[in-house]
Amino acid sequence: KSEVECLIKLFDTLVTTSSDRFGAVGFDRNMFRDTLHRTFGMTDDMVMDRVFRTFDRDNDSCISVEEWVEGLSVFLRGTLEERIKYCFEVYDLNGDGYISREEMFQMLKNSLLKQPSEEDPDEGIKDLVDIALKKMDYDHDGKLSFADFEKAVKDDNLLLEAFGPCLPDIK
Numbered sequence: 624k625s626e627v628e629c630l631i632k633l634f635d636t637l638v639t640t641s642s643d644r645f646g647a648v649g650f651d652r653n654m655f656r657d658t659l660h661r662t663f664g665m666t667d668d669m670v671m672d673r674v675f676r677t678f679d680r681d682n683d684s685c686i687s688v689e690e691w692v693e694g695l696s697v698f699l700r701g702t703l704e705e706r707i708k709y710c711f712e713v714y715d716l717n718g719d720g721y722i723s724r725e726e727m728f729q730m731l732k733n734s735l736l737k738q739p740s741e742e743d744p745d746e747g748i749k750d751l752v753d754i755a756l757k758k759m760d761y762d763h764d765g766k767l768s769f770a771d772f773e774k775a776v777k778d779d780n781l782l783l784e785a786f787g788p789c790l791p792d793i794k
Contacts, residue, residue: 627692634691650686663791669733670787673713674698699791703776706783706790711772713789722767727752727786734787755785 637658638649650658655675659665665674678686678694686694697705716726731748759767759775759782767775776783784790 630692634688670789677712714786730786
């Protein structure tokens with residue numbers, strides 16, 4: 624109860640300091656991304672955008688106080704099950720229930736640092752996508768269903784954020 628009250632207080636403080644049109648209702652995308660960046664050190668635009676979409680349950684482009692508290696409860700304190708579902712949603716860019724080869728490629732391309740010496744950095748990313756599919760695609764259909772992702776993560780927890788950091792670190 625006290626943690627929820629603190630989250631609501633923080634929400635109210637952040638919302639009042641913002642002077643935009645959502646001020647009365649909640650966070651818009653920019654405020655939310657700014658908060659993710661300042662509080663959790665997130666820097667990947669694509670990931671922050673996806674995190675915003677998973678928090679914004681009613682798709683009104685605004686994070687309400689309920690969405691804030693529910694989202695942060697999974698983000699900060701979620702069970703493995705909840706975090707698997709959350710990460711899958713972040714990585715499923717088009718919301719079709721699968722993480723396709725193209726979605727993996729996009730997420731990895733965004734989250735990996737480019738080495739200046741590499742002739743074609745995309746080749747290395749394609750190799751990583753192949754490795755990920757070999758390890759995680761249990762039904763061998765060339766894409767990850769939620770069941771594939773869940774099984775892979777349960778077999779090896781380190782795969783939870785396989786396609787980019789979308790959860791806060793221990794700090």
